[in-house]
Structure formats: C-alpha cells, structure tokens
Amino acid sequence: MPPAEPAAVQGPVDLLLPSARGRAVREAPATSAAGSAAVGSAPGGLASVRSAPVGPALLAAAVLVVSVAAAVRVGTADVGWAGLARVLGARLGLAVEPLPPLLDSLVWDLRLPRVLMAALVGAALAVCGTVLQAVTRNALADPYLLGVSSGASTGAVAVVVLGVGASTLGVTGGALAGALLSFGLLLLLLRRSGLDSVRIVLTGVVVGQLFTALTSLALMASADADTTRAVTHWLLGSLAPARWNTVAVCAVVTPLGVLAAWLCAHALDGLAFGADTAASLGIGVRRTRMLLLVVTAVLTAVAVATVGAIGFVGLIVPHGVRFLVGPLHRALLPCAALAGAVFLVWTDALARIAFAPREVPVGVLTALLGVPLFLLVLRRRGEL
Numbered sequence: 353m354p355p356a357e358p359a360a361v362q363g364p365v366d367l368l369l370p371s372a373r374g375r376a377v378r379e380a381p382a383t384s385a386a387g388s389a390a391v392g393s394a395p396g397g398l399a400s401v402r403s404a405p406v407g408p409a410l411l412a413a414a415v416l417v418v419s420v421a422a423a424v425r426v427g428t429a430d431v432g433w434a435g436l437a438r439v440l441g442a443r444l445g446l447a448v449e450p451l452p453p454l455l456d457s458l459v460w461d462l463r464l465p466r467v468l469m470a471a472l473v474g475a476a477l478a479v480c481g482t483v484l485q486a487v488t489r490n491a492l493a494d495p496y497l498l499g500v501s502s503g504a505s506t507g508a509v510a511v512v513v514l515g516v517g518a519s520t521l522g523v524t525g526g527a528l529a530g531a532l533l534s535f536g537l538l539l540l541l542l543r544r545s546g547l548d549s550v551r552i553v554l555t556g557v558v559v560g561q562l563f564t565a566l567t568s569l570a571l572m573a574s575a576d577a578d579t580t581r582a583v584t585h586w587l588l589g590s591l592a593p594a595r596w597n598t599v600a601v602c603a604v605v606t607p608l609g610v611l612a613a614w615l616c617a618h619a620l621d622g623l624a625f626g627a628d629t630a631a632s633l634g635i636g637v638r639r640t641r642m643l644l645l646v647v648t649a650v651l652t653a654v655a656v657a658t659v660g661a662i663g664f665v666g667l668i669v670p671h672g673v674r675f676l677v678g679p680l681h682r683a684l685l686p687c688a689a690l691a692g693a694v695f696l697v698w699t700d701a702l703a704r705i706a707f708a709p710r711e712v713p714v715g716v717l718t719a720l721l722g723v724p725l726f727l728l729v730l731r732r733r734g735e736l
Contacts, residue, residue, distance in 0.1 A: 478692025481666025503534025589715025
C-alpha cells in the first residue's frame with residue numbers, strides 16, 4: 353500500500369523552520385512599516401539580499417554525475433569503467449569496440465534508464481516536498497500530502513485487477529489517470545475555500561484516505577494472491593520497470609516542474625511565514641498556491657505513475673538540505689533537487705545488490721534509511 357498520508361500538523365513557522373526564521377530575517381533587508389523595502393522589485397514579492405550560492409549546487413551536480421556513472425556499474429554483472437565507456441561510445445557512433453550484445457543491452461536498456469529515472473524521480477519528489485512544506489507550513493508535508501499517490505494506486509489497481517482500460521491505458525496510464533482524478537477531486541473540494549494551509553492539508557488527507565479505501569476494496573474483492581503480490585510490489589515503489597520511453601516523459605516533466613517552482617522561489621519565502629505576511633509583500637497568495645499545487649501534483653503524478661509510491665524522499669531531503677544551505681528557496685530548491693536525485697540513485701543501487709539475486713522495492717529502503725536520517729536531522733537542529 354502507498355505511504356500513509358501525514359497527519360495534519362499546523363503550527364507557527366518555527367515548527368517548520370526553527371532556524372529558518374531567524375536566518376531569513378537576518379538575510380532580508382530592513383523594511384518600513386509598509387514593507388516596501390522588503391518587496392523591492394523582486395517578482396513574487398520577497399527580495400533576497402544575496403543571489404543563490406552556486407558553490408553547493410555545482411558540488412551537488414558533480415556528485416550526481418559521478419553517482420549516475422557509478423550506479424550504472426552496480427549490479428550482479430560487473431561492468432567496469434572501460435566497459436561503460438565502450439557502451440556509451442558505441443551508442444554515440446564513435447569508433448570503439450562494442451561490448452557483447454547481452455552486456456551492452458544490460459547496460460543500455462536496463463541499468464542506464466533505471467539510474468536516470470531514479471535521478472529524475474528523486475529530484476521531483478524532493479522539490480515537491482520542499483514546495484509543500486512552505487505552502488502548507490507543515491513540517492510533515494511530503495509529495496503524497498495531496499492524495500495523488502493514493503489516486504495513482506487506485507488507477508493502477510483498476511487496470512491490473514479490474515481490467516478497466518487495460519487495453520488502452522496500461523498500468524502507467526491507469527496510475528496517471530487515477531492521480532489526476534484524485535487531484536481534480538481535491539480542487540473541486542477546495543473550490544470555495546481560500547486555499548489556506550489547514551484546508552489543503554485536511555482535504556488532501558481526506559482524498560488520500562478515500563482512494564486508499566477504494567484500492568483496498570478492489571484488491572480484496574477481485575484479486576487473487578499472485579495479482580495482489582504483484583500490485584503490492586508496485587505500490588511499494590520499484591524502478592525496475594524504467595525504460596527509455598518513461599525516462600523521456602520524466603525528462604520533460606521534471607525539469608519544467610522544477611523550473612516553475614524555482615521561479616516562485618521569492619513567493620515561497622513569503623508563504624513560509626504565512627499568508628498574511630506573503631500578502632503584505634505583494635504576493636498573490638491564492639494564485640501562487642494554486643500554481644504550486646498544480647506543479648507538485650503533476651510532478652508527483654508522473655513519478656508515481658512510472659515507478660510507484662516511493663516514500664520519505666520528499667520528507668527528509670528538504671529538511672536535510674535546508675539545514676545545510678538555509679531556508680531561502682532560491683538556493684534550497686535546486687540543491688534539494690540534486691540531493692534528492694543522488695539519494696534515490698544510491699538507494700536504488702543498494703536495493704539491487706543488498707539481497708541479490710532478489711531485489712528489494714526501493715520504497716522499502718527509502719523508509720528504512722529515511723527514519724534514522726530524519727531523526728538525525730531533528731537532533732542536529734535541536735528538536736529531539
């Protein structure tokens with residue numbers, strides 16, 4: 353089953369960013385009573401004194417490139433650096449001797465798309481968690497807060513178990529349709545609200561529980577033991593089905609979603625301090641929240657539809673990166689994306705070799721690794 357939707361925890365900004373408030377205030381310029389100095393000319397309303405530091409982002413990008421190359425080599429069949437270079441060279445049309453067809457296909461058709469998918473999904477989930485923690489001011493917010501993963505699970509089960517649309521949609525298409533349906537229901541329920549953080553959290557939990565119940569009902573009513581086992585494996589999250597066509601979809605959606613969130617970085621800085629503060633800084637709160645909810649829902653829907661529900665990435669990575677680079681989203685978002693990509697690449701590599709030749713669903717390992725890492729972050733920040 354997908355990760356349980358987090359409980360609605362609403363509190364002051366110190367709950368979400370205990371060290372962020374003081375740091376953001378120190379880094380922000382002095383304001384007049386009307387707040388005109390703070391607004392400046394920055395789009396979204398909250399200007400930062402310094403631009404995003406490029407050092408941490410460049411370092412994280414370099415680590416990601418090395419991690420992708422190293423993770424492609426990891427597996428039951430040994431592939432050296434020279435072999436990896438030969439595969440890439442042969443695919444690029446260079447004058448190199450290709451590897452034997454079986455090994456070449458293993459690297460190019462299985463491992464490389466899987467590792468790239470891990471990087472894209474990890475980046476998408478980390479950015480979604482970062483955005484939702486600011487929009488809802490909820491320390492427990494993660495990409496599955498809106499109930500999208502539960503809708504995707506229902507869509508996948510409808511295809512696998514009930515055969516609804518099986519000939520045209522497939523599991524991925526069914527999961528994507530279910531995710532978008534659940535998000536549409538969320539927007540329908542929120543249409544007359546002001547999109548305040550409490551309503552978003554509570555409505556998301558309700559929608560998630562509804563689709564979780566539908567998924568369980570379909571499994572109990574129509575599935576046999578083998579089908580239930582296969583669906584459960586998918587629901588726990590697995591990158592094994594990754595192929596170049598699904599990588600291409602994520603390679604388009606994820607960068608666009610990350611860019612859209614980054615362009616709203618100043619607005620996210622304001623929303624982290626509450627709707628009233630954001631509105632006083634000239635931010636269109638309802639419009640910005642709606643845009644960011646759509647962006648996170650699309651990113652989450654595509655990720656869950658392709659690899660299943662992988663928990664904890666969108667929860668622990670934003671907290672850890674915030675501890676390292678600070679609360680300002682101009683730096684936080686790109687660093688979180690890169691850190692999420694690195695984290696999931698190596699977690700998936702561990703999932704492939706930890707119990708070889710059997711493979712552990714990567715969602716299980718992200719939870720096992722995420723709990724102690726999250727506790728460590730809380731302890732380092734003095735909250736535990």
